[in-house]
Amino acid sequence: MTKISNGKNIEPGAPHWIEWITGAVSGIIVIAVIVWIGKDGFMDRDTSPNLHGNVVKMEKRSDGFQVLFEIQNGSSVTASQVKIRGEIREQESVLESSETVLDYVPGHSKVGGGLIFRQNPAGKDVKVRATAFDEP
Amino acid sequence: MSIATTREDFDTSKFFAGIARGIAGALLFALPMLMTMEMWQLGVYMDRTRLLLLLLVNIPLLIVLSDRVGFEETSTWRQAIRDASIAYALGIVSCALILVAMGVIKQDQSAHEIIGMIALQAVPASIGAMLGRSQLGGQSADEGGEGDDDDPVHERETSYAGELFLMAVGALFLNLNVAPTEEMILLSYKMTPWHALVIIAASLAVMHGFVYALSFRGSHDLAEGTPSWHAFVRFTLPGYLIAGLISAYCLWTFHRTDDIGSTQTLMTVVILSFPGAIGAAAARLIL
Numbered sequence: 001m002t003k004i005s006n007g008k009n010i011e012p013g014a015p016h017w018i019e020w021i022t023g024a025v026s027g028i029i030v031i032a033v034i035v036w037i038g039k040d041g042f043m044d045r046d047t048s049p050n051l052h053g054n055v056v057k058m059e060k061r062s063d064g065f066q067v068l069f070e071i072q073n074g075s076s077v078t079a080s081q082v083k084i085r086g087e088i089r090e091q092e093s094v095l096e097s098s099e100t101v102l103d104y105v106p107g108h109s110k111v112g113g114g115l116i117f118r119q120n121p122a123g124k125d126v127k128v129r130a131t132a133f134d135e136p
Numbered sequence: 137m138s139i140a141t142t143r144e145d146f147d148t149s150k151f152f153a154g155i156a157r158g159i160a161g162a163l164l165f166a167l168p169m170l171m172t173m174e175m176w177q178l179g180v181y182m183d184r185t186r187l188l189l190l191l192l193v194n195i196p197l198l199i200v201l202s203d204r205v206g207f208e209e210t211s212t213w214r215q216a217i218r219d220a221s222i223a224y225a226l227g228i229v230s231c232a233l234i235l236v237a238m239g240v241i242k243q244d245q246s247a248h249e250i251i252g253m254i255a256l257q258a259v260p261a262s263i264g265a266m267l268g269r270s271q272l273g274g275q276s277a278d279e280g281g282e283g284d285d286d287d288p289v290h291e292r293e294t295s296y297a298g299e300l301f302l303m304a305v306g307a308l309f310l311n312l313n314v315a316p317t318e319e320m321i322l323l324s325y326k327m328t329p330w331h332a333l334v335i336i337a338a339s340l341a342v343m344h345g346f347v348y349a350l351s352f353r354g355s356h357d358l359a360e361g362t363p364s365w366h367a368f369v370r371f372t373l374p375g376y377l378i379a380g381l382i383s384a385y386c387l388w389t390f391h392r393t394d395d396i397g398s399t400q401t402l403m404t405v406v407i408l409s410f411p412g413a414i415g416a417a418a419a420r421l422i423l
Contacts, residue, residue, distance in 0.1 A: 009294075009356040009420075011367055019296050023369035026377040033380075033402060034336060040399045041329030076399070078325035103318075106325060108397030136325040 040076070044107075049079035051105060051130040056112065058121055067098075067115045069128040076107040079133035086115040089125040104136065154269055158226040161268010163234075165309070166227070166261035170234050174316040178390055179253030186389050187255060194259045198223055198266055201305060204298065205270045205423050220266070227262030228254060260312045263305070267423075299420060300374060306419025307379040307412035308386070314411055315386035324404040332406045339379070339406075339413040344372045346417035354421040375420075379412035380405055 050073060057068040067086055073079060082102040088095045098115040105111045115128065169175050198220035203213070232254050235241040241250050294302075314320055327335075347356050348367055358367055383405045387393050393401045 009354065011356055011358045011362070011371070015366075015370060016296065019370045022296075022300075022374045023371075026373040027369060029377055030336070030340075030373060030380075033406070034333060037329045037332045037336075037399065037402060037406070041333070044329070078400070080325070104321065104325065106321075106396050106400045109400055110395050112395070136322055 044076035046075035046077050046107075048075065049073050049077045049105065049107070049133060050075040051079060051082065051133065053084065053128040053130060055126050055128055058126070060120075061116070063116060065117045065120050065122075067117060067121060067126060067128065068112060069115065070110050070112045071102060071105050071128075071130055072110045073105045073107055078104060078106045078136050079130075080104050080136040081132075081134040082111075082130050083132040084113060084115070084128060085131045086117075086126065086128040088117055088119065088121045089127060095119060095124065105130075105133075155222075155226065157269045158223060158265040159230050159268075162227050162230045162261040162265040164268060165264025166231065166257060167234075168313055169260050169316070170231065170238070170240075170257055172316060174318060174390075175257060176235075176240050176253055178316055179256040180249045182252070182256070182389075182391060184252075186391075187252065190259055190389050191255055194224070194262060195220065197305070197308075198262060200301060201263070201266050204301070205267065223265040223269070224258065224262040226265040227258040227260075230265075231257040231261050260309070263309060270423075296370075299371065300378060302419045302423045303375040303416035304378050304382060305423070306415040306417070307382040307409075308415075309419075310411040310415030311379075311383055311386045311408055315383070315392070315408055316390050320387075320408055321392055321404055323407045324400060327403055327407065329399070329403070332403045335406055335410055339410045340372060340376055343375060343379075343413040343417045344368055346414065347371070347420050352421050356420065371420075375416045376409065376413055379409045379416045383408035383412050 052072045052074065054070045054072065055067055056070050059066050059068075069084070069086065071082065071084065080103065082105050084100050084102060085097060086099070087097045096117050096119055098117055100113055100115060102111050102113055199213070199216050202219040202223065203216040232241070235253060235257065241253060344367070346352070348358075348364070356367070356371075358364065384393070384401075387401070387404055387408060392404060396404070
């Protein structure tokens with residue numbers, strides 16, 4: 001409880017126990033956050049992103065065939081302006097390709113997107129991968 | 137202001153002055169957000185259940201805020217609810233007018249986009265309208281000199297929950313200003329875990345200093361004979377936790393945590409809690 005007297009706020013010396021409980025719980029949570037981040041400070045030794053692309057889903061849409069993908073970053077370093085290239089291949093020749101750019105792929109996270117092809121990728125080899133990135 | 141002749145005239149002018157103060161408050165607090173590109177975009181694409189939740193959370197927030205610091209001395213919950221709905225409506229109307237005036241809302245846009253943009257912006261604007269009427273007004277002589285410095289005895293008490301609530305409002309306010317911007321996530325990507333630890337320490341120090349050490353107007357003192365760490369545990373730590381929770385809520389609402397790894401999310405929360413902590417501390421001084 002805080003007493004406001006003539007514009008001055010005075011915290012009394014003998015507070016309710018609930019104030020101490022709240023303070024203690026908050027302290028524990030703040031310390032837990034510090035420990036968690038500190039642990040990563042010691043453990044993470046990555047110096048560059050590690051990007052891996054996966055095709056999640058293929059579906060027919062009004063303007064062609066949509067391939068939804070996911071780019072996973074296995075490293076703790078974030079990549080920005082990640083160029084993504086998707087290709088439909090048949091017997092080592094590229095039938096069609098499509099590109100997009102993801103703003104960020106944060107460390108230990110995944111980001112999704114979509115590529116649109118004119119021909120049906122079903123039954124063919126579809127590859128999606130990152131081709132370039134910037135440091136944020 | 138013209139001299140009021142009848143009781144009815146007096147009330148009307150006071151009512152309109154209150155509305156004008158509400159609009160002024162909405163502008164003062166919401167203009168930075170109305171002029172932020174990410175806020176327009178979020179209004180268009182953000183998940184409608186999250187937007188709905190934000191709009192619903194704003195209602196009890198305004199009511200409690202109205203009861204504590206609102207337009208007038210509200211004595212009943214009914215009056216608090218009335219003032220909260222006025223503030224919400226003022227927020228919606230002023231946002232709509234400004235977004236149209238700035239050319240952000242155009243005729244050819246779908247209702248989905250227009251309503252989303254206005255609804256999102258109305259949240260900070262309505263809090264602004266509520267605070268505007270209490271903070272920009274209420275000092276005139278006819279209102280009994282509430283908060284006057286030469287008032288001989290002016291005593292009131294804020295409950296512990298009340299103090300925590302004020303901190304939450306302060307944190308929410310600063311957070312809403314910066315959480316939608318891309319800079320918040322960009323900062324967390326640029327920072328290493330060590331930077332985050334420095335930011336946590338700085339947030340706690342600044343928060344405690346704001347309220348207890350810097351002797352601002354409205355600053356807090358401990359009763360005599362109480363060690364200073366008491367206030368740190370009872371007020372600053374819970375306040376920081378509240379700022380952190382509000383930051384996490386804002387980031388989730390604005391899709392800044394979707395599919396992001398836990399450490400990365402925590403770092404974004406830490407960086408957003410920095411302004412949040414200052415907002416929380418400032419609210420304890422001002423409100």
